[in-house]
Amino acid sequence: MVKVTLKARGQQFEYSCTPDVTPLRAARDQFIPIPTGCIRGGCGMCKVKVLDGEYEQDMIRSHDALSDEELAKGFALACCMKAKGDLDIITLEDYEKVQQEDISGRN
Numbered sequence: 630m631v632k633v634t635l636k637a638r639g640q641q642f643e644y645s646c647t648p649d650v651t652p653l654r655a656a657r658d659q660f661i662p663i664p665t666g667c668i669r670g671g672c673g674m675c676k677v678k679v680l681d682g683e684y685e686q687d688m689i690r691s692h693d694a695l696s697d698e699e700l701a702k703g704f705a706l707a708c709c710m711k712a713k714g715d716l717d718i719i720t721l722e723d724y725e726k727v728q729q730e731d732i733s734g735r736n
């Protein structure tokens with residue numbers, strides 16, 4: 630059992646996830662609001678930035694949903710990944726907001 634910390638919709642959620650279940654599935658089972666679409670690596674709606682932790686990304690996915698470049702930068706699809714230990718993730722939407730706030734805070 631691993632602990633997943635998810636930042637979504639400006640809030641932080643902590644929940645447990647078994648190694649055989651994706652972070653998306655575990656979040657949905659616990660009524661935690663995580664963006665969800667196709668649940669099979671095709672749409673990219675569940676894209677997250679991994680802030681900390683080890684994980685395995687299923688390679689069977691659409692490159693439109695997650696490009697090799699994004700994969701290399703630590704983005705992942707929450708519907709097609711498995712946590713290998715405690716995981717700290719943030720939804721793409723929240724990540725972009727934080728980035729935007731950082732940029733405007735510097736000006």
Ligand code: FES
Pocket residue numbers: 664665666667668669670671672673674675676694706707708709
């Ligand atoms: S829900 Fe569509 S790629 Fe994850």
